[in-house]
Amino acid sequence: MKNSNLTIWFTSSRAFNIQLKVSCVLLFLCCLYSCGQQESLDFSKEWLLKDEIVASITEPSFPDRIYSIIDWGAIGDGRTMNTNAFMRAIQKCAEEGGGKVLVPSGKYLTAPIHLESNVNLYLEKGAEILFSKDHGDYPLVNTSYEGTELINFSPLIYAKGKSNIAITGEGVLNGQAGIENWWPWCGKDTYGWKKGQPKQHSSLEKLKNHMSVKGVPVDERVFGEGEYLRPTFIEPFECENVLIRGVTIINAPFWSIHPFRSNNVIVDGVTISSHGPNNDGCNPEYSKNVLIKNCTFNTGDDCIAIKSGRNEDGRRVNIKSENIVIQNCKMIDGHGGVVMGSEISAGVKNVFVENCEMNSPNLDRAIRIKSNTKRGGFVENVFVRNLKVGQVREAVLKINLFYGIYGAQKGDYMPEVKNIVLENVQAENGGKYGILIQGYDEKPIERVVLKDVIIQKADSSYSMKGITHVNFINTFINGQLMNNSINN
Structure with a gap:
């Protein structure tokens, strides 16, 4: 395509x-x-749709050819720069019709890796790719920061407009971010920032509240050195047929996996352990037909956050994220287990979550939807089943349409939420609220259903406003059978 x-x-x-x-x-x-x-109510028909979505997502395939980076001069001592070895192996693989670029056991220091079509970057067990701490090694590319497009530091692994690409194996991808590299730019002392040091705030103001609002063309939104906006880790940008399987991701500068305007994406068996600022696990944005399965998320922000652009930029691009399936994943620390928003201005539709485990005193919510009247957008058709929650800090389900973190977040774009269904959910410790819903009376949330849900040890069973109707079917909170329906 x-x-x-x-x-x-x-x-x-x-x-x-x-x-x-x-x-x-x-x-x-x-x-x-x-x-x-x-x-x-029987939701089996909706889950049949999930099966069709999964069946439509096919894995990329590659010729049986191997291109070891060692053959192009790579040295796995953790000190030698191997940028050229990666680049030449990938180029040769692509020129000859594709195959596997092999990273053998060892520690390989490199600048960002740019993938080509028909290339599978394969990390053997014991292989670790270390990404440079020298920000001068990061070229400027078309990318995105919190839902707004710009020209900025290249993601650590990047592909733009490619098809049939993969990152697989049993090795480790180490972004080498920490309190002395990348993280301090967020401006928080808990991540290494000290008074008087530079931080991202003025650049975010310029990007989001000036360039995006005024419709400045993306190729004129040039950031990079001196602007302090961190790169994402893995970003397939406008790509088709993407597979990320088996690898471990640690020490991310920013979002870990960010499929952007991409279609037919599989994230399978990936472990993400990174507790820095904005260290989300997997954030599909403007993307369609995405399967996330068998993964473990232990993050400094949302484990999975489905997005579709921020404010004016989201409405400019106007591509919703849809047909997202999440299966058999484990969520440990994070602001939310599966989240929609807050950069959601083009909307999210058809999200299926099943057979997942979520448990940590540092996990704030299990299922979360967040927007506001500046973001707008919509969330439609979210189906969750067979969810086991050990402990969350705030709520099992939270819908917050008054979300705000960067000052006033009010505008003229009323968000819409409808058709949210939780089935067979068991939570041992529901946190402050079992269910927390904050909507608008002017545009109330529609059709929320909880069926066969058991939530224990919640400080309050629920707090709800701005919603037309919540339907409880065989649902218990703190041992009490909930009324069949509650009208706000």
């Missing part, structure tokens, strides 16, 4: 059928509510 056609993703008959079935299921769900038959 050509890059210019990346926004036209649903022309195949299979994709059209998925969209048609989604529409039919939503009509069925609305009819049940309008007919007063909430007690009999």
Whole structure:
């Protein structure tokens, strides 16, 4: 698929059928509510849609050819720069039609790695890629920062407009970020920043509240050295058929995995352990047909956060994230287990979460939706089942449409949330609230269902406003059977 056609993703008959079935299921769900038959709600049809989405996501395949970086002069001593060895091995692999670029056991220091189509970057067990601490080694590329496009430091592993790419194996990707590198730029002393040192705040103001608002072309939003905006770790940008499997990611400068305007993405068996600022685990943005499975997230921010652009930039791009499936994952520390927002201005649709475990005193929420009237956007069709929660700090389900962190976050774009379903969820310690919902009376949240949900040890069972109706089916909070329905 050509890059210019990346926004036209649903022309195949299979994709059209998925969209048609989604529409039919939503009509069925609305009819049940309008007919007063909430007690009999059965969501098996929605989960059949999940199966079709998964079946439509195919793994990339590669020729059986191996290109070892050792053959291009790489030295795995942790000190020698191997940028040219990586680059030449990848180029040769791509020129000859693709294959596996092999990283043998050892420690390999390098500048950012840029992948080409039909290349599988494979890390053997015992291999560790160390990314340079010298910010001068990072070229400027078209990327994104918290939902706003710009020209900035290259992500540590980057591909733009490529197809059939992979990062696989049993090795470690080490961003070498910490309290002396990258992290202090966030401006917080807990991450190494000291009074008088530079930080990101003025650059964020310029990018988000000047350039984006005024519609400055992306190629004129040039940042980099002296602007203190950290790069993402892995970013497939406008890519097709992406696989990230088996590797461990540590010490990320910023977001760890960021599929951006990409389609057909699989993240499988990845372990992310990074507790720096904004160290989200996996953040699909403007992306479609994404499967995240068998992963472990232990992060300094959201474990998984589904996004679609911030404010004016999100409305400019106007590509929703949709058909996101999350299976068999483990969430430890994080601000949220599975999150939608807050950069969500183009909307999120069709999210399926199943068979996941979430448990940590440092995990704030299990399922979270966040936006505000400056972000706007929508979240539609979120289905969660078979979720085991040990402990969360604030809530099992939190929907907050008054979210704000960078000053006043009020505007003229009312966010919309509807069709949120939790089934077979067990939480041993629900935190401050079992359910915490904060919506707007002017545009209330629609159709939230909890079926076969058990939440223990919540300080308060629920706190809800700005929602038309919550339907409880065989749901207990603090040992009390919830009323069949609550109208706000």
